[in-house]
Amino acid sequence: MGSTVSHGIRQRLRQRFAEWVNRRIPPARSVTLDQKRIFIFPSGVGLFFTLCLLVMLLTAINYQNNMSFALTFLLATLFIVAILHTYANLSGLTIRALRATPVFPGQHSEFSVQLERGGQREHFALLLKWPDSSASTVNLVERDTVQVHLHMAVGGRGWFSPGRLLLESTYPLGLLRCWTWVDLDLCALVYPQPLACPELPGLATDQGDAAATLVEGSDDFYGFRNYRYGDSLRQLHWKGLARGQGVQTKQYGAYASRSVWLDWEMFPGYGTEQRLSHLCYWVLVFEQRGEEYGLRLPGFALAPGLGDRHRDRALQALALYGIERKPL
C-alpha cells in the first residue's frame, strides 16, 4: 500500500520534472548550451574526494600541521574552481540534429548529431547518449565540429522519438558531472513490419489487367539508358562506368511495359496494420525484382516507378499512414 503511494508520488515527481525540463529546454533542431540549459552537480567521484578531504582535514587537525591544512584547503578550493572549468567544457557548444536513418521495426536506427564549439576552447570527453542508445565520447580539440552517430533499437511503425539526448562531461577532474538533456526534435521513421503473403490478391496493373500474375523470368535485360536521379544503385551499369562510358542504368524492359498498382483495397477485411505490412512486403518484393509499381492508399497515390527514392517515398507513405505529424 505504502509502496504504491510512494510509487505514485515518484511517478508524479518524474512527470513534473519532465515538464519542467520541457519548459526550460524546449525541443529544437539545434541547441546552443548556456546557463539555462546546463546542470552541474558533484559526481560520485566528487563525493569520494570530499571524503578524502575530510580524512586529510582530520589528519591536519590531529597533527596540528599547518601545511596539511593548506594542502587540504588547496584541494578543496580546486574542487570549487573545477566547477567553472567543468561548466566551461559544455558551455557554448551547439548540438545540431542531422538525421536519423529510417528502419523497419526491431532494427537499429542511426541517429546523427553534430557538435560544434563556439570558440577556440578545447572541449574534452563529451559523452552523448539517448536513454536507450549506444554512447559515444568525443573531443573537440583540433576541429570545430564533430559528427556523432548513435544507434538505438526503434519501436513500432511511425515516428520514433528517441527522447532527450544526454550530453555530459566530467572533464577536467572528474569531481563534477555537468550535463544537459536536449530534445533535438530528431525522429526516426519506422516502416511497417513487412509481412509476407504468398500472393497478391487482386493485383491491379495500369492496363486494368487485374488478374495478371507475375511472369517467370521477368528480369530480362534489354538495354541501357542514362542514369536518372532516383534509379536503383543495384541497376547501375558498373562495368560500363569503369570503362568510362558514363553513368548508365540497365533497363529491364519486361516490366517497363506494365506497372503494378499496390492498392489498399487489395486486402479487404484486413486490419490497418496488417494491410500496411503486406503492402510493405510487396513494395520490397517489387523493388527487389526491379518491377515498376505504384502505391495507392486512402488519400494518397504514388505513380508507378522504381528506384531507391521511389521505394523510400512508398515506404514513408506506409509508415506515416494515419499518423498526423511528428510527435513533440
Next chain:
Amino acid sequence: MKTDQLIPRNALVWIIISLFTLVAPHLGRIPGWVLAVYVFAATWRIMVYQGRWSFPGRWVKAGLIISSFAGIYVSFGSILGLEPTIALLLTAFALKLIELAERKDGYVLLFLGYFICLTEFLFSQDLPMVLYSLLNVTLVTTALVAMHRPGEHQFNRKTIRLAAAMLLQALPLMVVLFFLFPRIGPLWSVPIKSHTAKTGVSDFMKPGDISRLGRSGEVAFRAQFEGDIPPVADLYWRGLVFSRLEEGAWSSLRYFDIPPAERRPGPVETTGEPLLYRVIMAPTQQNWLYSLRYASPASGGVMTSSDYVLFSPTELEDERLYSVKTWPDAVLEPSLSDWRREIELRLPPQDNPATLALARQMREQAASDAAFVDAVLARFRNEPFVYTLDPPLLPGVDPTDAFLFQTRAGFCEHYAAAFVVMMRAAGVPARVVAGYQGGELNPLNRTVIVHQFDAHAWAEVWLGERGWVRVDPTAAVSPDRIEWGLERALTGQGSFLADTPLALVRYRGVAWLNTLRLRYDALTYRWQSWVTGFNRDQQFQLLNDLFGGISVQKFALVLLATWVLVLAPIAFSLLRKRRGHRVSELERHYLLFCARLQRVGVVRAAGETADEFGTRAARALRREVDEIERISALYNELAYGSAAHGAAGPDTRVAEFRRLVRRFRPGRN
C-alpha cells in the same frame, strides 16, 4: 570495461612520473626495498600497456599485499607508528599501479597520491619541501586531467598547463581559508614519529656530548626580540639543569625524584621591564625549551620546572613557537631548602680524590664562597688550559682528576663539570647548566639565529642572598668563545663544522653569500612564524587587527567577498572565450573585399558562393574584372583548395591575398 573509462597513455605516463616524485622525499625513512617495489610496479604496468604481460590475478595481488605487510613488519619491527604506516601507504600506492586499468582505479591511486603529499608535511614544513610538494600536487592534478582526455595516446607535456592554471586559481582562496579556518586542538591522539633521531642537547651529559654539536651547522632556534637585543656575551640560553652526577655522567632530576613540596619553582621577585621575545624552535623530539633567565612563559602550553627552565609537556615533533618574558636581574632562590642543598652538594664520595683535596685546600685559603669561585676561575685562566673541540679521551676512573692535572684540554662541558665538582667538594652548592650561548644576529629582521654549534655548558653557583649565580669557566679559558663565538675561538684548529663542509654558515666571510644566507634565514623565520607556526593566538590577533573582532557574520562576509572577487574574474575569462568567434585573417579580408564592393552597389546575397559573387561583381564592374577574378579565385583556393589543408606556403599566399584586397578600390576612377 567501457573504452571511455580506460586510462589514456598520456595519463599513464603522468601517473608514473608523479608516483616517483611522490616517493622521493620519503626515501630516507622507508626501507630500500619499497623503492624496488616502485620500479617493479612501474615495469609491470608498462609491460601490461605494451601487451606483453597481463594484469595480476587475484591470488598474485593477495600475495603481493601480504608480503608487503610482512616486509614492513620485518623492517620496522611493528606496523604501528607513523613511519610504518606511511611505508605501508607508499607500498600500497605502488601496488595499486599494477592493477590500474580503469578510471575508478585511477581516482583511488591519485587521491592516495594527494594524501601522500600530506604525509610529507608531517616530517618537514620547510619552504623548499613545501615548494616541492606543490610540484607534486601539480603533477597528480595533471594526471587527473590527463585521465579525462580520452584518445590522447601520446605523452603530452602541455597537459600540465591546465592543472597549473587551476591550482593557481585555487591558491588565493586557499590562503583565505588557511587564515580563517578555526584552529581547534587535536581530536584524538595519533601515531607519533617514533623513528626520528633526537637532536640538540640531550638530557644527560658526558664529556664529548656537547662538542659533538659543535660540528653541526643546523639551526637550533631563532629568537626575535621586541626591544633591544642584549649583547651576545649575555645570551645564555638555559635549556637543562644538571644536578646529579652518577657514573661520570651529569643528568637532570627526574620529576618523581623531587619531593612533592619541591616540584614547583619557588617564587621570584621581579622588578623593572622584562625582555620580550619570541622563540621558534626546530623540532628536537625532546621536551625542553630554551630561554634567558629568569624566564616566565608568555604563551600557553609552556611550563616552568623547579630549577627555572621552561619545558613543554609534549615532545617537540614540529617547529614550536613560544613567547617569553625575561627579567635578567631577578634573584633565583635566595633561600635554599635542605633537600635542595643536599642534592646540589652531592658527589660520588670515592671519585676524583685529587680534585676534592685541591678544592678543599683552595676554599680554606679563600675568604668567602665568592672569592673561592674567583680563585678557581683564576686557576683555569692562569694554568695552561686549552679550549678545543677535539680533547684527548679521559679515563673512566677519576676523569676530573685526569682533566685538571694531566690533559688540561677540553670543551665547555669539561670545564663546567670540573668547576662544579670543585665547588661541591668545597661545600658550595653548584650545578651544570646546558643550553646555547650567543647566536648570530640577523640584521634583516633583528632575530638571533642560534645554531647547534652554539651549544654550551656552564655552571650555576649558589651564593647565599645572591641566589644562583651564573659562572662560565669557559670564559676564563677562552674569552673569545663567549665574545665572538665558537668559530673565532677555534681559529686554526679546523674542527669547526668539520662534519658539514657545505654548511652555508662556514662561508660567512663571503659577503654576498652571507647576505643571501641571512636573507633566506629571515624568510625562513617569517615562514615559520606566520605559516607553519600559525596558531590560535595568532589567528585571533590577526582577525582582530584586520576586522576588529570576530563574528559569524563577518566571517561569512569575508569568505564570500573574497570568493566572489577571485571566482568572478575566472568565470569571466572562461566564458568570454566562447563568445569570441574566430575569424581568420583570410575571412576578415574577404569580408573587407565584400564591404568595398557593397560600397559601389554590389551586394553579396545570402548563400551566394564566392565564385558566383565574383562572377556577378566582375560583370557589374567591367573595369576591375581582373582584380575581382583574381581575388575570388585566390580566396576559393585558400579557403577550400589544397592550400586550406596545410599544403606548402599558405602563409605567403594569404599575404598575397591580403595585399590584393587592400589595394582593391572599386569604382574610384
